[in-house]
Amino acid sequence: MISKHPKLTITRQCQLLDINRSTLYYIPAEIDRSEEYAIKWLIDEIYTSHPEYGYRRMTVILNRDYDVKINRKRTRKYMREMNIHGLCPGPNLSKRGRAKYLYPYLLRKMNITKPNQVWSIDITYCRMPKGFMYLAAIIDWHSKYIVAYELSNTMDKGLITRVVNKAIATHGKPDIINSDQGSQFTCDAYISLLKSNGIKISMDGKGRALDNICIERFWRSLKWEKLYLEEYSNGRQLKRLIDEYILHYNTNRPHQTFDYTTPAKIYHGIPFLKISA
Structure with missing residues (x-):
């Protein structure tokens, strides 16, 4: 889109296109996901042993026991991406009907007595x-x-x-x-x-x-x-x-x-x- 022009300078072309000239020289850095993978490995292992841990306690364990410098926000992001959350035996406070396809839990107090039930x-x-x-x-x-x-x-x-x-x-x-x-x-x-x-x-x-x-x-x-x-x-x-x-x-x-x-x-x-x- 922007190139050498006999009459329009690079600066003028940027002004006409309403873009910052500095963006022309930006080279996106290659994302290193090795650290993310390593942390997710640890989260997977810790959660498998302690499925009761939510993101707050998981953050404490990662920092304290594994010397991983991570905050709660990032831990929560990773756990959400991994589709895991701490076990919660308390009452269900979520509101049904916010999603189109939510269904009630049918197994409470059900007597399960046979295969394929x-x-x-x-x-x-x-x-x-x-x-x-x-x-x-x-x-x-x-x-x-x-x-x-x-x-x-x-x-x-x-x-x-x-x-x-x-x-x-x-x-x-x-x-x-x-x-x-x-x-x-x-x-x-x-x-x-x-x-x-x-x-x-x-x-x-x-x-x-x-x-x-x-x-x-x-x-x-x-x-x-x-x-x-x-x-x-x-x-x-x-x-x-x-x-x-x-x-x-x-x-x-x-x-x-x-x-x-x-x-x-x-x-x-x-x-x-x-x-x-």
């Missing part, structure tokens, strides 16, 4: 050497069995609809699916998919991660028992580790809730399956 769906970060990938999973509340999961390098509505369709195709339709109020679960594609299959929609109260505690506990097990112990450098290796762990979790890992039997046994009667090393 209630499923929970959620997304978690899986850290990579540079950045993150996103894992969506659906867990059956009664048996704690993982009925479907999908790994993606983007967190969008397509990830959610794919995992729901996979679960329904493999195991049939549940009576209810519960989620949080994240944007992936309050979009037309997700709501329409559940409604078209006759599935009742349940959502946690705002800031009440305890409402979806079933899958929160699974994320903790996956990360501490597998992902934090293994080395991987790409999505293919991460997917292999997740496949291995979920097979183990469903079919081999004794579950205290069920007198140390397995989720698979409770879900559809599969006996103990020994997996070769």
